[in-house]
Amino acid sequence: MHKNNLEKITSARLVLDGSTGEGGGQILRTGLALAMVTGRPLHITRVRAGRPKPGLMRQHLACVQAAVAVCGGQVEGAELNSQTLVFTPGEVRSGDYRFQIATAGSCLLVLQTVLPALMLADGPSKVELAGGTHNPMAPPFDFLERAFAPLVRRLGVGLELQLQRRGFYPAGGGELVAHIAPATPARPLAPVDVLERGPLHNGWGEALAPGLARHIATRELEALGQRMGWTFEAGQLRQPPTRQTEGPGNALIATLEYAQVAEVFCQLGERSLSAEQVAKRLVDEVRAYQRSTGALGPHLADQWMLPLALAVWRSGQAASYTCSEVTQHTDTNAQTIAMGLPVRVQITPAAGAMRVEVSPLP
Structure with missing residues (x-):
């Protein structure tokens, strides 16, 4: 810097x-x-x-x-x-923290707020969070664990997430723990390019429906399987065990594991939507990503921007990534980051995707 x-x-x-x-x-x-x-x-x-x-x-x-x-x-x-x-x-202080969010407010949005500071702190931190883990208008736990955290670790930061209990809107009651190990002089924060997905290694869907009739999850998975070509027999359609204290709530999740990146898509069930409609919404989201050549989906492109910008700022080295689309949410985040850090965020069209380049100001 x-x-x-x-x-x-x-x-x-x-x-x-x-x-x-x-x-x-x-x-x-x-x-x-x-x-x-x-x-x-x-x-x-x-x-x-x-x-x-x-x-x-x-x-x-x-x-x-x-x-x-x-x-x-x-x-x-x-x-x-x-x-x-x-x-x-x-002054930012590493340590053990516990934050409780009233009702079903998202735990993950609180973690998103403090993670950048704690990944630059002078020592490791443990953050316990209570509240919602699967909320409308917020990333679900599965997304942060499988898609976001592996990218953060590539910067040289340790980030391990443990789900203790799921919390759905509107009751909440979820619990998770984040262990954060900041970069060190021996392993400094360093930006990475994420330009390609690489070949697809695995893909699967799972339905969470604690406190609801079992047929809801079954119908969602059947509809998802029909559209994606996934089967129960191949282990591509799953219904993970849930605790009796979780729910009521419903989330249908699709995970795609590529060689260089993982993407997670989620649709929450609503009373006004049939199981088949929830599955259709999820597949539409997955297909939109698959039609692109971008490495990151729209939500990961947004979440990844600030950690990468911090690495660019601290190292003085530019880095880029491609994504399937740049939402207004992402564009707003880019403007905010450029106002707060001495970096330039440039967004340009690429072949079948969008390219985001973050570079230090001279």
Whole structure:
């Protein structure tokens, strides 16, 4: 990391407009993470202005409180429905943390907020999280464990995730543990290119339906198998065991393991949707990814951008990845990262995909 770059990002506070782009909670979470890793005060206005109910909800407050705990920071405006937040970070501290999110707020979004700081901390950390693990509008645990965490480990960071108990909307009650080992001088943070998937090694689907009639999961898997060519006999259609205390809830998940990357797609069941409709939605998502040549799917392209940008910043080396599409969510995240770190994020069309290049500013 160049000295002049460090001076640039710590010389002024980071001011973000929460109505930018898709105008959701990602601007808040990325902003908090950037403030913690740079030591730069954060001022956000019009928080979540693009949502039907703008301002801080309980799960967003949980992200703010987790950031305060990890760096001993100070905050103003951390109240329900607040649309303005001022966060002054302190020094990031490794250690053991436990965060509980009210009702079924996503555990994974809280982890997303503190992970960037803890992967640059001075020692390993253990983060216990309680709340939702399979939520609408949030990555499920399976996605982070199988798709996101392996990429983070390629940067030189240790990230191991353990699921203790699933938590579905609206009851929540899920539990997970994250073990984070930051990069070291002997194994420094280093960016990697992720340009190709490589050959497909394995693919399978699984249905989670704790607390619901068993036929729901069976019908979902049968419909998924018909569309994907997967069978129970080949072990490609699975119904993992669930605990009696989990649920009620329903998630249909498809996992594709390629030589260089894994992708996970998830659709949550709803009362208004039949099992067959849930399966069709999932297959449509998988097929859209398969029609592309991009290495990462739309959600992984979004989640991967900040960890990669941190590695680019700290190493001074550029890196790229390809993805099936760039959503408005991803584009907004790119704008936010470029405001908080001395990096350039360039998004250009590629053959059958989109290419994202993150490079350090001179």
